[in-house]
Amino acid sequence: MHVIFRAKSFQYILGSNSITHVCRLNNNAFVQRDVCKQCNIFKFNKSRNINNMAGECPGENNDQKTQRQTIMIVGLGNHDLPTTRHSVGMMFVDKLAKMLGCTLTKNRDCLGFIGVKELTTLKVVLLKPKLAMNINGTSVKKTANVFQVQPKNIYLVHDDLDKDVGKIGLKEKGSASGHNGVKSVINNFKTDEIPRLRIGIGRPHCVDLVPTYVLKKFMPLELADIDLALQLGVDKLDDHLMSRFGHSGIRVLRTNS
Template structure:
């Protein structure tokens, strides 16, 4: 299977990397550390990039979903085995108490005898898998990932993205833009396929420079200013998004939100290439 290329772009203000508005930059730093990647400055595209790395993604269900389904099946199978064993033990105990341990009873402890005209070789073991129901596991999908952090201000980040697409040889269908989203609760993430910028100036800049909105985005919910402020004026919103991420929120990002984002990005990368 041929290796496919994907460019992950984190939006933000590089001069304020620890703020809510720069959550795209923080996520890429997390992914780079997970994949042991290093950053280098590319002046021609006004950005920091990592070296390309090829990873292999399982296109089937996520491991968590698979483990959940397997555990249910195992529990069901164990329950059946337990029920069968309980019935056998009761039958055995009843036969012993009644002094009825004949040779036929001893055979019954192993299993029912077969009719004389049927060969045991023709009987499939109880756990044999029906080949008609067997589905081979799909091959892992190789992805060549490159990470990019624009060095321009958020409102001009599209210039960096368009230069990267041309110089690094990417199609707009093979990039995923990562950005903050005030319209979503803190920690809520979603993939968007194309469409308007929905008021996000960084995304608007990318659309303007690529001359298309046909690219994928990972939106990370940062929430809105606390309810007690009850003020959504421009100054209040600006202070909120440009404020440093609190320590407790940063812990939640690293332990829960960023791992989920990474999984969603890898899934979206496969879908982008289909």
């Protein structure tokens, strides 16, 4: 709602979008002086009495609708092994779904479990592929087609052997670094310009143990580090979305938390 107050011969209208509208008072009517940069399609009506003015800027809502973009957040992993190191990306999506009050349901067209949440400036699609890790790119591509999401707006969340347990990092593009799930996604989209949030799971001392290691559950002493990493991952992803899309000072992924 806009707050209106008088100061000498000017009318100041402060909007929820933090932009100041300045109007000159003229016989209990108002005349446009400056137009809100966000609501540049809004024109004040000279004959409209100030007491009857709508409390919300019409341009603001229209502008938000036209600028809303769809993003996908994909938790890579093995759906049948949900609590293993290799499925930490799915653990992340489960946490995010709970924070957003979003239910994940099976979707045959997407070959996975889908949750959709409408935020003020974004439409968030959560995905946990049902396919095996090395072919889950098919599920990601099908879901992107259904919701018309560009690769640059798809965030992959996956385990990283090269990071210590609980360490996180965000990478905007680049090679799969040996991760079969990421490699499958890149092959399906024919581009590596797909952002990804990496969560460290540590690496065994012997390379021959990697296939077995990634399919094991975290040790009890590691669970606290993983819980913290999931929260830090939400913050990291949220900061990246804020830098790209903005949200009037409201944290995008923590609207309902």
